Amino acid sequence: MIRSYMALDTHCTTCDLAVLNKQGNLAGEDHVPTTIPALRRALAAFPRPCVLTLEEGPLAGWLSRNLRSCVDELIVCDPRGTPGGQGR
Numbered sequence: 001m002i003r004s005y006m007a008l009d010t011h012c013t014t015c016d017l018a019v020l021n022k023q024g025n026l027a028g029e030d031h032v033p034t035t036i037p038a039l040r041r042a043l044a045a046f047p048r049p050c051v052l053t054l055e056e057g058p059l060a061g062w063l064s065r066n067l068r069s070c071v072d073e074l075i076v077c078d079p080r081g082t083p084g085g086q087g088r
Contacts, residue, residue, distance in 0.1 A: 001022065001049070002022060002049050002050065002051055002072070002073075003022050003048065003049055003050060004020070004027065004046040004048070004051070005019065005020040005021075005051050006018070006019045006020075006043065006046065006053065007053050007054070008053070008054040008063070009055070010034065010054060010055065010057065010060075010063060011034065012034060012059075013033065013034055014031055014034055015031075015033075015034050015039065016029070016030075016031055016032075017029065017031075017039075017043075027046065028045070028046060034059070036066045036067070039066075039067060039070075040067065043067065043071060049072040049073075050071050050073075051071065051072065051073040051074075052067065052070075052073070052074050052075070053075045053076075054074075054075075054077075055076075055077060055078075055079055056078045056079075060076050
């Protein structure tokens with residue numbers, strides 16, 4: 001059973017991480033430098049098994065290659081293809 005659901009909003013210099021627990025309550029938030037060591041430390045602070053979701057964009061490939069081993073499932077999504085997403 002998944003224990004943490006994580007969403008990462010990525011930017012060039014910093015990322016915003018929000019984490020929900022298995023009950024759907026906010027378990028934590030963090031403002032993290034956009035570096036692999038800092039992001040790995042932030043992800044490790046929350047219990048596994050966990051899912052990480054991030055938005056498709058210029059950093060998505062780099063982040064997914066480097067953070068995949070830190071989580072149990074990694075989802076890269078295109079917000080334009082979701083209800084309420086941009087471009088609709």
